[in-house]
Amino acid sequence: MRYLTYIICMLSLAAASCKKFVEVPTPDDRIVSDDVFSSDAKASGAMTAVYGNLINGGGSFINGFGTTSGGLSSDELQKFNPSAGEQEFLNNALTPTNTTLRTLWSSAYQSIYYANAILEGVRRSQALSAGVKGQLEGEARFVRALHYFYLVNYFGSVPLVTSTDYAVNSTLPRSEPAAVYQQIRADLIAARDLLPEAYVGSERIRPNRWTAVALLARTHLYNKEWTEAVAAASNIIGSGVYQLQVDPATVYLKTSREAIWQLSPNTGTLRETSLLRPTGTTAPVPQYFLPSSAMATFEPGDLRRRKWVDSVTHQGTRYYYPAKYRNTTTAVTEYYTVFRLAEVYLIRAEARLNTGDLDGAAQDLNIVRTRAGLPNTLATTAPDLSTAIVAERRRELFAEMGHRWLDLKRWNLVSAVLSPIKTGWQATDTLYPVPNDELLSNNSLTQNPGY
Structure with a gap:
């Protein structure tokens, strides 16, 4: 071997x-x-x-x-x-x-x-x-x-x-x-x-083919090639291979139907987990944590806030940290997820908005929101939908391979x-x-x- x-x-x-x-x-x-x-x-x-x-x-x-x-x-x-x-x-x-x-x-x-x-x-x-x-x-x-x-x-x-x-x-x-x-x-x-x-x-x-198409869809989005981004994302969604996990807590499991491409680790604890989770047992010390501005973006009832965020109290202060990957045992239950279906829906939502398809953009946005336990967006105008998509990408893709940094730059x-x-x-x-x-x-x- x-x-x-x-x-x-x-x-x-x-x-x-x-x-x-x-x-x-x-x-x-x-x-x-x-x-x-x-x-x-x-x-x-x-x-x-x-x-x-x-x-x-x-x-x-x-x-x-x-x-x-x-x-x-x-x-x-x-x-x-x-x-x-x-x-x-x-x-x-x-x-x-x-x-x-x-x-x-x-x-x-x-x-x-x-x-x-x-x-x-x-x-x-x-x-x-x-x-x-x-x-x-x-x-x-x-x-x-x-x-x-x-x-x-x-x-x-x-x-x-x-x-x-x-x-x-x-x-x-x-x-x-x-x-x-x-x-x-x-x-x-x-x-x-x-x-x-x-x-x-x-x-x-x-x-597989859809892995390449997922990065191609993202590439089209970043280059404002809206029609091409819609087409690429639609091909993935229409393939029938993928579906959003009902429970956000299962998105990053190795059995996730939402995953388009994952990486399989040698051990159960991913580097992402080791970097982000608090260290120490008797008095856990936070490592990376979410600032109050990031926590404030979650709407009431958002399952991502409950399932993807954890907290620890250190010296009287409560710190909230990303917990998308949770396994700390040697058993491999989670794979590192590089591409997943929720991002594809958000790619299509943004690209549809920029082609003038406001209804289609809202539909894609609502698919992601529904999985998060949230009601449909109230946004109906192009500026409001744009604001809603910016906020949704921040909530859905936080602490995930630098999406927020790259989004702020391209916007x-x-x-x-x-x-x-x-x-x-x-x-x-x-x-x-x-x-x-x-x-x-x-x-x-x-x-x-x-x-």
Whole structure:
């Protein structure tokens, strides 16, 4: 089962290619043999190992740090006794030497490297069946698109790495967001056409066609491609594969029918749980907690307030913290949920609103509200529905992979919301700085304004 550890320098990559190409962590060297793509089973094992690295490796956009960094950068999370590095996120005063910042960048490029290695190995192989070739290419393209989505939204212009060629990659300049999004769309359209509707196996831990379409719908939304976003979201909803869980407490279980794509951990306690839950037993200390402004957004009777928020009292003060993931045992009952149906309804609601379909937007919004135990929205005009969708996304997607931070930025609300509550806020804080190590190792890179 050595193929199910972390994938690294694949098949015909020379030793130089295994070195850093846009600064990445040193790869695990337990899969280095030339026979990785010599059979369907081995190649599929390599792809599975990519997902293992995402969920069981260190922190990343996809594994905890997207939630905490985006939450601190926005108005979503506060930190009890923050470290100097965490205070930088809270104050939107990041320095290019911040270690979490570097981890976000390098872990994303490590996963992109793995995806590129899979793509190159699959294309060269003469031993793989056509079906497995298509499946693996689709999955690798999806993984690459997913990481570029977060890189471009957090950093803006970023190097566009599409091969494992160290000589080329080590001197790449930053590509403009339009070019990055063009690559994201191309990868997702290819993944959509290559991947089957059925999942590999009985669980939802390998991307299927609808996983690629979910990210494509989000990509269209972020680029104000409203008609395309409506179409993509409608295809997922109309597939009949997914349904909202009746009880919000079951949304993140590994058996959730709402899940579009999940990651399966080695242990029952997810990194997200460890990061957000209080520590200590006799006198629990809060770690990350929800500010009063976030708690005030919940309407009376909202089941999400009851099922997804917990609290602890420390030194006479009550702290409320996100508790979407609750398991603290070794038994694996929850999977990390990267895409789910509720977001798709909210994507379609917002896109419908912007195409002038106010009734359709309200219908989608009400589907999410009904599951939360709330009455239908009273909003009927476009401005009121827009306000309602902004509020609903905040309640439904809080403390979930940085949605609030990215939403405020794409709605052009970030300065209006954060400048009153963030000391020293400036508009250039909407993008994170390029890590200093990257600038030192690649003279073609430039720093973002304001840093």
